[in-house]
Amino acid sequence: MSTVLFYILGFTALAATLMCITRRNPVHAVIYLVNAFFALALLFYLLGAPLVAAWEVIIYAGAIMVLFLFIIMMLELAPMHTPAGPGWKRWGPVAALSLILLCCTILMVAVDTGSSQSVPFFYVSPRVFGTVLFKKYPLAVQVVSFQLLFAAVGAYYVGRSERLADREDKS
């Protein structure tokens, strides 16, 4: 059961990635990439990493992809005109991919009865994960938090407005 699901999800992710990297319109590419990330999150769950699967959806498909969409729309990079041709050619593939993902998710929820027999071969609960993370790698956690702080400061510095930059250069 898990094996079949793994191959279905794997080919879905590869198809979504292939569609993503061949698009000219960045908005379409981002939508396909969100599909690929959902498929990857289900793969992570199948491989016994439920916490990583949740973060894949929350951080990658949620935060990072919305940031991409925000920048694309702020800079008006997407073409304004609608190309000719029937509409289903544009939204058909992404709807099919999403439908496959939805079916796989429902199947996984239906199979998981919550009993002890349904626990997979290898499963890392969030409690074990957190214990190992903070007991074995405390220094790495600190380094990563500093890295995120520096990234926030750097993004603010690079993205400040021209007028402010001129005033700072003169003074």
Place this chain on the structure above:
Amino acid sequence: MIVPMSHILAFSGAMFFMGFACVLAQRNLIMILIGVEVMLNAVGLTLVGASALWGQVDGQIFVIFLMAMTSAEVSISLAMVVYLHRRSKTLEADAFSGMKG
């Protein structure tokens, strides 16, 4: 293991090289960044697969560090995309060849 490790490696390798092809072939800065995202996710799948293969948590912890690294990278690079767009009104990578020898 639900599937042999070689299949996981083949799948993530295919995904990695799709992202690599995207970085090399696309000329739009946003699409290049998307290619980098695809490559990083393929690496994450390899780490989770290795974690399941040896029954250790460490691989999954590395994926969390990878995600933190990616969010830092994306925030900086998108700020640079905004900066470059403000400076030269284009996002084609060929326009930024000022350091060519």
